Amino acid sequence: MWWRHRERIRFKGSGVRLLRMQGDKDMKKTAYMGLFAAVAIIFGYVETLLPVFAGIPGIKLGLANLVTVILLYLFGWREAAVVSFIRILVIGFMFGNLFSILFSLAGAGLSLLVMVLLKKNGGFSVAGVSIAGGVTHNIGQILIAVCVVENVNLFYYLPVLLIAGLLTGLLIGILSGEIMKRIPGKDLT
Amino acid sequence: MKKRDIGLIGIVLLIAFLCWFIPYVRGQFTYEKAQLRITVDGEEYGVFSLEEDQVIRIGDTNVCEIKDGYVTMTEADCPDHLCMKQKRISKTGGTIVCLPNRVVLEIVSRESSEGPDVVAS
Numbered sequence: 257m258w259w260r261h262r263e264r265i266r267f268k269g270s271g272v273r274l275l276r277m278q279g280d281k282d283m284k285k286t287a288y289m290g291l292f293a294a295v296a297i298i299f300g301y302v303e304t305l306l307p308v309f310a311g312i313p314g315i316k317l318g319l320a321n322l323v324t325v326i327l328l329y330l331f332g333w334r335e336a337a338v339v340s341f342i343r344i345l346v347i348g349f350m351f352g353n354l355f356s357i358l359f360s361l362a363g364a365g366l367s368l369l370v371m372v373l374l375k376k377n378g379g380f381s382v383a384g385v386s387i388a389g390g391v392t393h394n395i396g397q398i399l400i401a402v403c404v405v406e407n408v409n410l411f412y413y414l415p416v417l418l419i420a421g422l423l424t425g426l427l428i429g430i431l432s433g434e435i436m437k438r439i440p441g442k443d444l445t
Numbered sequence: 446m447k448k449r450d451i452g453l454i455g456i457v458l459l460i461a462f463l464c465w466f467i468p469y470v471r472g473q474f475t476y477e478k479a480q481l482r483i484t485v486d487g488e489e490y491g492v493f494s495l496e497e498d499q500v501i502r503i504g505d506t507n508v509c510e511i512k513d514g515y516v517t518m519t520e521a522d523c524p525d526h527l528c529m530k531q532k533r534i535s536k537t538g539g540t541i542v543c544l545p546n547r548v549v550l551e552i553v554s555r556e557s558s559e560g561p562d563v564v565a566s
Contacts, residue, residue: 353524355545384450391457405542406487407549412468412538418461422454 285331293339296323300347315420318390318428320347324368325386325432333372340364355404359397366396382436383429390425391418468538479537481516483509484549495535495552506546516550518543 299319306317320343327336344364348357367389374385394417402410483490483503490503495514502508508520515533518541528543534552541550
C-alpha cells in the first residue's frame with residue numbers, strides 16, 4: 257500500500273527524519289473524533305438553554321455524556337477522555353467560568369474512571385455503566401463543592417444528586433445503547 | 446439491561462434512601478429552633494433567627510432575605526445566579542450555596558450552632 261511507505265524529509269541542518277504518512281484508518285478516526293467533539297459541544301450548548309430543574313441547581317440531563325459513553329464503547333477510554341476534555345474546555349470558556357470547568361472536569365474524570373472499570377470487569381450493560389457514570393459524576397462534583405466552600409453539610413444534597421444521576425444516567429445509557437445498535441459502529445474503528 | 450444493572454440501580458437507591466433517612470430519623474430536618482447560619486469562605490459570618498423578617502447583606506457580594514421563616518438569596522454578583530434560583534429553605538439541613546463567592550446559607554438548629562463539634566470545615 258502506498259501509505260505504508262515511509263517518506264524521507266530533509267530538514268535544514270537537522271539531518272534526515274522519518275515521517276510516517278498517516279494511514280487511511282487513522283485519518284478516518286481523526287475525522288470521526290472531530291465530529292464527536294463537535295456533537296458533544298453542541299449538546300453542551302443545548303443544555304445551557306434548558307432551564308434548571310425544579311429548584312435544584314447543578315442537575316442537568318448530561319446530554320454530552322451520550323458522546324462520552326458511545327466513544328467509550330466504540331473507540332476506548334483514551335478517545336472518550338480526550339473528547340470530554342475538549343468539550344469541557346470549549347463549553348467552559350464559551351458559557352461558563354473557571355469554576356464550572358473545574359466542576360465539570362472533576363465530575364467527568366471520576367465518572368469516566370468508574371465507567372471504564374465497570375465496562376472492563378463488571379458484566380454490566382451500557383445502561384448500567386452509564387448509570388454508574390451519572391451517579392459518580394454527581395459525587396465528584398459534590399466533593400469539589402465541599403472542598404470549595406469548606407462545608408461538609410453540602411452532603412445533604414447527596415440523596416437528590418444520587419437519584420438525579422441514576423435517572424439521567426439510565427436515560428443516557430438507554431439512548432447510547434439504541435444509537436449504537438443503529439450506527440455502523442464497526443466501520444468507525 | 447442485565448440483572449447486574451438492576452442490582453446497581455437498587456444499590457444506588459438504597460444509598461440515596463439511607464443518606465436521607467438516617468438524618469431524618471435523627472431529627473436533623475425540623476422546623477423547630479431553626480436558625481440561619483451564614484458561612485463565607487469556610488468562616489462563620491453570622492447566625493440569624495428565622496422568626497423576624499430581615500434582609501441581610503453578606504459582604505459586598507450577596508444579599509439574602511428572611512421572610513415568614515423562609516430564606517432566599519435575593520442578590521448575587523456572580524455570573525450564573527444559581528444561588529438565586531434555588532428553592533427557599535426553612536428546615537434544618539436546608540442549604541443555599543453561592544459557589545463563586547463561597548457563601549453558604551444553611552439552616553441549623555439552635556443547639557448545633559452553639560456546639561463546637563458540629564461546625565464543619
